[in-house]
Amino acid sequence: MYKVRFLPMEKEIDVLEGETLLEVIRKAGIFIDSPCNGNGTCGKCKVKVLEGKVYNSKASKAITDEEIEEGYVLACCSKVIQDITIRIPQESSSAMYGMKIESLVGSKKREILKRAKDQVLNYGMEFVTYVRKDYIELSIPNKHDNISDVERLKRHVRKTLGYTQIYFRLPLLRRIPQLIREADYKVTITHIPRGMGKTTIINMEIGDKTSRLFGVAIDIGTTSVSTCLVDLYSGELIAEASSGNAQMKYGADVINRIIYSTKINGMEKLNHAIINETINPLLYKMYQDAKVSRDEVVSLVAAGNTTMSHLFLGVYANFLRMEPFIPAFVKAPFIKASELGIEVNPETFIYLAPSVASYVGGDITAGVLASGLWTSDENVLFIDLGTNGEIVFGNKDYMMSCACSAGPAFEGGEISCGMRATNGAIEKVTIDKTTYKPTLKIIGEGNPIGICGSGIIDLICEMMLTGVINRKGRLNKDLNTDRVRFDENGIGEYVLAFKEEYNLEKDIYITEVDIDNFIRAKAAIYSGVTTLLTSLGMDFTNIDKLLIAGGIGNSLNIENSIMIGMLPDIDRSKIAYIGNSSLMGCYLTMMSEDARRKLEEIANQMTYVELSLEPGYMDEFVSACFLPHTDINKFPSVRERFEKL
Amino acid sequence: MYKVRFLPMEKEIDVLEGETLLEVIRKAGIFIDSPCNGNGTCGKCKVKVLEGKVYNSKASKAITDEEIEEGYVLACCSKVIQDITIRIPQESSSAMYGMKIESLVGSKKREILKRAKDQVLNYGMEFVTYVRKDYIELSIPNKHDNISDVERLKRHVRKTLGYTQIYFRLPLLRRIPQLIREADYKVTITHIPRGMGKTTIINMEIGDKTSRLFGVAIDIGTTSVSTCLVDLYSGELIAEASSGNAQMKYGADVINRIIYSTKINGMEKLNHAIINETINPLLYKMYQDAKVSRDEVVSLVAAGNTTMSHLFLGVYANFLRMEPFIPAFVKAPFIKASELGIEVNPETFIYLAPSVASYVGGDITAGVLASGLWTSDENVLFIDLGTNGEIVFGNKDYMMSCACSAGPAFEGGEISCGMRATNGAIEKVTIDKTTYKPTLKIIGEGNPIGICGSGIIDLICEMMLTGVINRKGRLNKDLNTDRVRFDENGIGEYVLAFKEEYNLEKDIYITEVDIDNFIRAKAAIYSGVTTLLTSLGMDFTNIDKLLIAGGIGNSLNIENSIMIGMLPDIDRSKIAYIGNSSLMGCYLTMMSEDARRKLEEIANQMTYVELSLEPGYMDEFVSACFLPHTDINKFPSVRERFEKL
Incomplete structure (x- = not known):
């Protein structure tokens, strides 16, 4: 028996000779990212050996000679042969992007579901499970x-x-x-x-187990997956959990995932990643938290975009990305949990929210259900900010939808220090206009780890207003601050947090490349909205209500979103951030047969507009790749603010 | 590469060094019994090495030192390391009991199915598949x-x-x-x-594949399994195949199988034996013969006794054998082929003929359907001679059924040289009354291998009439013939075929123990019939028609069956042997929705009489354990014959 000590958590356990470090870390209850599950191929389970030696049991290309020299090893390729002290790096512990499961039932989430329930009751819908x-x-x-x-x-x-x-x-x-x-x-x-x-x-x-009846709702995002466990009698939320989508290792966006799915065993791997590596661990976490057993869970509603829906069911998806963009299905057939290997009662029927088209999926129909757009007399603009940005405009009489490829920037993807809106994420930023020092608000209690979507919106807006960047997103070289710096290629970055400030392993910063990525993402949304409205012969004045959905953060600074030109410059009181409306829609569908029927009606009635076929879309997009826009007159309140500066 | 030569088939193939002999034999297309599939546990794949040596790669208790000395090896435990010549013994080649697949479409079988079809048409039933x-x-x-x-x-x-x-x-x-x-x-x-x-x-x-539509009917016997492949448009038989039930290695009768099913992994093994080791090989044989692909087979009807039905579906069966003898089900739920791993189109619905009670199963309801009993004005006695003997008595207004445990003797089980009614089986016997030399009729063209049920009936009858045995089944010690001999314990046997006569490896004989077993089997049938009739206040005079079903042989000598006291001594013209009525019933059920409805009606209407609860049953049985019966007056025509001798 040897002792293995873990830093920074100061944990110590006894292990047998020859156990792999990966097993040992898992046994110690320490989370470590290991998407390839010990194959030695992904390189994610890197740890640093501080004292003692391990036996390298397997060669791997996923670790460099330099890293080995610095004392790093792959946990899955190392066996314990003596007492050791190892350090789990922040990246490996996967708080950054990864699969760390969040499972606090916030009063906020509870409140949102209660609101969703009230909404159903207000519409005179029955709120009773069908089980x-x-x-x-x-x-x-x-x-x-x-x-x-x-x-x-x-x-x-x-x-x-x-x-x-x-x-x-x-x-x-x-x-x-x-x-x-x-x-x-x-x-x-x-x-x-x-x-x-x-x-x-x-x-x-x-015996009599009638009092225990549970269901789960699952939002399958391209980047994040959110689940909640619900008492099917009361509709009350009894546990929730979310994490990254383990498919991320096969590509950040839907197009890359589809391409990967056509490779040998690609579909099996993607399907395994979402079901076995993402959803099932989330479910077990909730079962553990709520003391519910798998077989008591007898209802399941899931929603995802059309690609996620295909990959979730293991259905060939390649024609989604090829003209004329044909999905295999929009409404899934009858499926039992056991057919997919989802860890609920094996006989549970899986209900997947219906899609509209290849790029407007079940997450949008579920979101629209939760938004109440379908019952509104006024014109509602619904924007889902995700890896794909989907836009729906309409009211109780009609619904138009379109999709724009925003990329994963809103969820922290393709941003150097980006991360999902989870513990350690910087969710709000202000910058002092004379010292250029930022003030950060961090999710949870610890130090910052990275920055999430809502934080980036704040950051870009504040940099713009304080002159750290210009309207093209380029950093100002003439500022008297060490927070702005340039590399040998002249690419600038702004440091949000020096490692010394928070005792981090490295600085948290944003680069000009990150800013470009983000500007393209927000431009995709803005130009999508204008193109959709134009195609209807309308403009911003026709928007009576603007609802923003998505997992961009706990809260979205609407003013800043307008300032950077993501949202149109309309009356702020018309705009609301409604959070994860897809998950809410799943919840409603699970709890109400009336809501389920409504959901299918929404999917049937919604019209899809293919933006790439609309004249002027590319011009709109290019014009919007500016802060807030090449034509600042489209943002009168931003212009006014600039004039005041 | 080494050369492996096989005797007696005079085949030779080239193999790589280190291949196991079992693989090599299979590769050569030679059938060898290997129920444990290479585990070295069953000892069935014994072969004799005539020239050269093999490498013994695995120790096994399934072969004795003596056998090893004689040159025998287990094929699964032997690897090829040089040129060799081996001999496949008759036992290993499994012609005796085993899994040899018979697949000739006899004109006889074709005719039977045609008759079944005509019957359906005669009753005004629709003859159209539902697919x-x-x-x-x-x-x-x-x-x-x-x-x-x-x-x-x-x-x-x-x-x-x-x-x-x-x-x-x-x-x-x-x-x-x-x-x-x-x-x-x-x-x-x-x-x-x-x-x-x-x-x-x-x-x-x-493309257009509308012309190809196929289905399979399967009779799952405790000892034998019969299948046929049918064109669903014409109803024509296009292939058939039958073999032993691979579950035999876990017990010869249903009680032993049930007991085995309660052991660890017992159910899995039994289920695997019937589906993967028996049915699937039969199906593939037929597909090969008829050039049909698995996915073109979209209808499946199976029938078996209640225990076979439970084991086929993998349903816990132990309560079948415990008072008050409760089956888990009589009518199976909706099942897809993929759920059972049966090699037809995975989406095919599996229809299992409904049972009546724990000891009257779907093979009997299907058999009664095929027999036409349900439409008869006259009283019909239906006897299915199998490992269990089931009896149905009734007409279009009522049906009474009972079961008697006959054991596997009718199918060659528990008889020293017994075998299923397949190639090499002695199916008819006469004995010369002065020389005591038998004349044999053998199924197929080759030498005799063993004796099947119909042959044993003939043999016992002939031995009785020629005085080789007395009415208790004991051999006459005073005959002047070398065909009757006694071992050191005084147990006698009669030799049907000396090995020298046919160049066999050993003699074919029947022992007094075999005769006892067979007498008990026939007594079970006879006493079942009398008890059932008595319970209805009837006797043999009420039998208008007697139908014998079962796989006892291609033909049953009815006179001899009466002579030995298996069948009641009634007018011979009332008696007919109808063969495998269970398979015919499956075929009809597959080809006609009307027939399927009728089958379910039969299962619902049939009354089950538990013989063990009937007064006098045991006395009847004991009295019948004689040739033909302790009271010869019950068999006037036998008495007459004896008197003439």
């Missing part, structure tokens, strides 16, 4: 009443619950004989009535 | 008609075929995008209409 539980006491067989177990069950359900046709599938049949006897013929059935006296039994438990 | 195929030409997507592949398909099916609700499952969805494009949007769909405008698509093929 039922009933406790039954079967008669005990004897030689005069020796019908089969199944007939006994059916006879009882017919007599006491009134169903005439009772269905179930083989996995349940296999369990019935022992289960009913172990239960002394007193069991709880979980079943799904389908009208006309039909019901399908999907689970059977020993 | 449909349609060729469709989809429109090609463009940017103005860019709906999803699924919507395109559904739109077309709605418009051209008139269905309003079109279902399919995930495996098909996964294939659609590439398949329709590869097919240039011209595809054939296989679908199952369910009334009210609904249909479920279970397969899609490139």
